[in-house]
Amino acid sequence: MIKIKKIKIRINGKNKTIDNQSTLYELINDLKIPIKKIAIEFNREIVDKKKIKKIKLKNNDVIEIVHFIGGG
């Protein structure tokens, strides 16, 4: 059996272990986050949501996913 290599990323301030070569799209899908209602920052750069299928995650990547909440 081929063992899939794991990598460690940081998402919204929390460490997470995922499969190597996963895409940003797969990660967001796995987390069941509605893509239309969020914005994503990938290693401090804002990501065009249309391009997340092409972004492959690597070790130590830092991701921030934000949405709107109640505020004054």
Place this chain on the structure above:
Amino acid sequence: MANKKFNSRLIVGTGKYKNMSECAKAIKLSGANIVTVAVRRVNILNKNKPLLMDYIDPKKITYLPNTAGCFTSEDALRTLRLAREIGGWKLVKLEVLGDKKNLFPDMIETLKSTEVLSKEGFRVMVYCNDDPLMAKRLENVGASAIMPLAAPIGSGLGILNKTNLTIIRNQTKLPLIIDAGLGQASDATIAMELGCDGVLVNTAIAKAKKPFDMALAFKNAVIAGRQSYLSGRIEKTLMGVPSSPTEGII
């Protein structure tokens, strides 16, 4: 404002409510067309947490992304660029705070951010202090609306400096919206009577004992204040002037 027509001069915040449905109902009763919202991390551990967009439809109510909680220009710019990415929001409220206790705005950082954001195509409504000179500077660097505080955020102290607000009103044609510090409906009326174009209220409604009734009170107060302003108030006199004719008294 920002080439868009709105039907209400009351903007309400969506923070501090007991829950989302209370927030949504209060907004409906207030008649507001615009609500402020904050940009925060998605809770990746609890996926069942209710989403604001499920309760307040951004197609019906204009979301005004706000940088509340930002203390540097860098953080504010980051927040609003992300907000724009969520769904193309260009009309934003900039708020860069300078002090954690009094929550007064850091006007140096605010001015810097306003200039950058305007150049990037944002329509920036700017939370600021009630300093006419600073208000002018914000206008000069491209602000879309001037939003001076009435009093510190959440303080409920009402309008503390009518004179400065009047000076700002007289010097600018930009929308002037009182932001922060209102405590009761009459404060909104006073703001409107000073000639302001609108008011922004959050805590005074959300934390009232009866938020729904207070939302309605603010709605009516803003309408009353605007009508009063447009009606042209009487001159003030030091002495009494009788209301009934003095001729023909028996």
